[in-house]
Amino acid sequence: MIKQIVKKKKTINKNIEATSNRKLSIQFSLDGFSFCISNTLHQVTEFSSFNFSETVNTPELVLEKLQEIFKTEKSLQDDFESVTVIHQNNLSTLVPNKYFKEDALNNYLKYSVKTIATDLIVYDELECIDTKNVYIPFVNINNFLFQNFGEFEYKHHSSILLEKLFSKSSASLHFYVNISHSIFDIVVIKDAKLLFYNIFEYQTKEDFIYYVLFTLEQLELNPEETIVSLLGDIDKESSLFKILYTYVRNIRFLPSKNTIFNDQTEIAKHSNFILLG
Structure with a gap:
């Protein structure tokens, strides 16, 4: 049974014109899901967030919740010029560029994150600190979103956080x-x-x-x-x-x-x- 999903907030910016060339940004975690839609001037025209009544403990349960949201949220059924997906989890570590080797991704995570052989391990480039952010995305969520939107860019939440704070x-x-x-x-x-x-x-x-x-x-x-x-x-x-x-x-x-x-x-x-x- 899917536990309750509480729609916490929805805001539409009435002072900004929505255009046909829109960008969708999605953020999800084991606790909830949120998204915003922006226009070509990078102005946010719509924002919504959903809290899960209880923290779930597997990507499979997160996917069930997202599927339910996508069925009822009409804004997510539109077409977008670009889509950015943000994975929020604690399955990551920072590696300075001078120590980074692309064929050693699993080694960087094994001391702090429990990994299995089938895990996809990827990294974001953080130019602001000359570092790679190595992490495990939720592949099943990416697959679901690809079915809905086609190609998209995805990052770890800490990459976005660090980039914005440094700016x-x-x-x-x-x-x-x-x-x-x-x-x-x-x-x-x-x-x-x-x-x-x-x-x-x-x-x-x-x-x-x-x-x-x-x-x-x-x-x-x-x-x-x-x-x-x-x-x-x-x-x-x-x-x-x-x-x-x-x-x-x-x-x-x-x-x-x-x-x-x-x-x-x-x-x-x-x-x-x-x-x-």
């Missing part, structure tokens, strides 16, 4: 936390260089604060002074924010300037950063 970061220290329902990313950038990146799984707020404080400690950063910028699925009323504020005094939300936010207040400007940031 926004100045020479000072930046400590970012990008939060999803069951995983979160910590990105630390200093002097326009990547100081730290990792993906953490969590189930409780205690798990969350442990990893944040552990990272601060390992990097010898003072939680009383370091500014922590929050992205994703968190607000001031959440248990994660409250426990974080107990230990970290300088917290801010990193807002997006995307015009989709101009005429509505339902979607927090720091949420859905990978798609809308």
Whole structure:
């Protein structure tokens, strides 16, 4: 039985003209699915997100949920000039270009990710940090999307996240936390260089604060002074924010300037950063 899918948000930007040459961007994880449609000027005209009532634990169950969404969501039944797919999971690792060998992809993942012989292992090019992002995409989802749209580009969510954060970061220290329902990313950038990146799984707020404080400690950063910028699925009323504020005094939300936010207040400007940031 497919567990409940909750359509959390849908926003249409009425101030921007939708054109026939549109781009579709899709992001999915074990927790949910979201997409946005943009025009030729890269302006987002429509955004929707769906939360799964419970985190699923296999790509097969994710596919079942996506198939159900595609049957009912008319916007996904249109034709698009281009399609970009973002795989959000913790099956990845960063490899500096000077150590990278294309015939050794499995070796880069085997110490941190449980792999099997049939796994497809691919990589994204991250020019902003002279690094490859090696990861496992969900092949069954790619196959389903290919049947719907034909050829498309796909990337790992952390590749998009890092590219966007580097484009926004100045020479000072930046400590970012990008939060999803069951995983979160910590990105630390200093002097326009990547100081730290990792993906953490969590189930409780205690798990969350442990990893944040552990990272601060390992990097010898003072939680009383370091500014922590929050992205994703968190607000001031959440248990994660409250426990974080107990230990970290300088917290801010990193807002997006995307015009989709101009005429509505339902979607927090720091949420859905990978798609809308």
